[in-house]
Amino acid sequence: MDLTQLRPADFPGLSYPCACGRTHRVGIRQIHIGGGCIGALPQVLEGLGVSHVLLLADSFTRKAAGDKAAGLLREAGVAFHGKLFETDKPLVPDERTLGAALAALEPDDDVVVAVGSGTLNDTARFLSARTGLPYVIVATAPSMDGYASTVCPLILDGQKVTKPGVYPAAILADTGILREAPMPMLTAGFGDIIGKYAALADWQLAYALQGEYYCAECAGLMAQAVEKCARNAAGLRARDSRAVECVTEALVLAGVAMGMVGNSRPASGAEHHFSHFWEVDALSRGEAHPLHGNSVGVGAVISASLYEMAAPYLPDGFPLPDKGRILSCLKEAGSPAGPKELGISRGLFLESVLHAMEIRERFTILRFLDRQGLLPACAVELANRFYSE
Ligand SMILES: [Zn+2]
Ligand SMILES: [Zn+2]
Known part of the structure; x- marks a missing residue:
């Protein structure tokens, strides 16, 4: 297969035996990249068959896209509740952040939607991997290549460690939002x-x-x-x-x-x-x-x-x-x-x-x-x- 001919949206669900001898699989279900694609959030959730959302954002990402995401869910009548990490400096993926995200989960929640980049993506991925709930990332900055990754780089006991995680079920990367990142x-x-x-x-x-x-x-x-x-x-x-x-x-x-x-x-x-x-x-x-x-x-x-x-x-x-x-x-x-x-x-x-x-x-x-x-x-x-x- 000539991978260079595919668009990012063509990769979800891909599975084929490659000339290298391995069968390549892509476990992400949806990839959306483009101006205005955040508008697809309610349909993305519907497509995943989920309806009770825990929405994660911090003080920065709330302004970038969190309020917008909440508005879209409200308009579409999707049940959601938010966990806002109030902070004046960049959030760190440590015990405090992970614990607070876990504590915010309600019994009915069937999906985690993270609005952010590195730390919130890793937090949602860790939560998703350990609870089995799918997660969706609404990207706010094109700052690192961890969106489609399956590992969680965390800071535990003050040390940088990498823990196994899972793919996001869906990635929404709205370039209209991303281009406004710092x-x-x-x-x-x-x-x-x-x-x-x-x-x-x-x-x-x-x-x-x-x-x-x-x-x-x-x-x-x-x-x-x-x-x-x-x-x-x-x-x-x-x-x-x-x-x-x-x-x-x-x-x-x-x-x-x-x-x-x-x-x-x-x-x-x-x-x-x-x-x-x-x-x-x-x-x-x-x-x-x-x-x-x-x-x-x-x-x-x-x-x-x-x-x-x-x-x-x-x-x-x-x-x-x-x-x-x-x-x-x-x-x-x-x-x-x-x-x-x-x-x-x-x-x-x-x-x-x-x-x-x-x-x-x-x-x-x-x-x-x-x-x-x-x-x-x-x-x-x-x-x-x-x-x-
Ligand atoms: Zn190959
Ligand atoms: Zn890197």
Whole structure:
């Protein structure tokens, strides 16, 4: 099957034996992306056969789309009650948030509708996975690729952990709402997507050198979605609908592709290990950290630089991620493009190049350079470049 010919709305329910040897399945029932699609919320719920809604929102997402969603349910006569997380800073997916969401559930509730992005999506997914109730996400920011994912990154006992979750039953990503998201959230989503250039290179490297499972179709699907975003990079600054739609589609497809191959290879490599390393460091000091996707974009610049340094040792003809293109796209879109811009110190930067790979057992350019004994020298060379002035 040529996945690159499908639109995001064609993926729900897909199941087919692929040339890679695996049967790919997409367990999401509905994907809606486009201007005004929030209006379909009552029909989406009807289609899922549910009628008692727990509606989750926080102080920010309520204004973005929560009031609108509540109005639509009221008009359509759908029984619902809301749980509003009142907060003046970004909500964290910790015990307090998860517990409060669980405590808000009533016996009659048969669906959870989350209005939000990262944290509320993960909260609803966790609730859904543990209670068996389906959940629907009404996206408020194209900031990360977790909408169509099946795992929940949470903060438990102050530590970042990933718990198993489930797919949302439906995703409603109204680009009219998404384009109004705060600019750092738009650039974060873009960074998370541009990071796929590096992630896909790592996947291919693991395939070439380690014989790791690889699906050319899923990789191709992701590469095409990334390319579309790259071509529309400049439009993001202007909140251009087309640019926002490309990023939203790519973020949703990243989740779909991960689900199809059964791991996060199509969307995550060393660039995510950098982001994770910096996040854990900030958490350990009780400090705020940059948005995930903004760190991932910078991680991709570092990864691509490492690929350039590794080029003489890589298999003949191995396609390097295009560092120049990654940099120019991030700059055009207004995303951070270097570790200094994120407030990463030189010391932390050096440490992350040397140790980010320890975050998980996954073969990437970092492990390749480590195996060659080249990583320490590359780390110093890069630090000199990024922290020259
Ligand atoms: Zn395949
Ligand atoms: Zn990501």
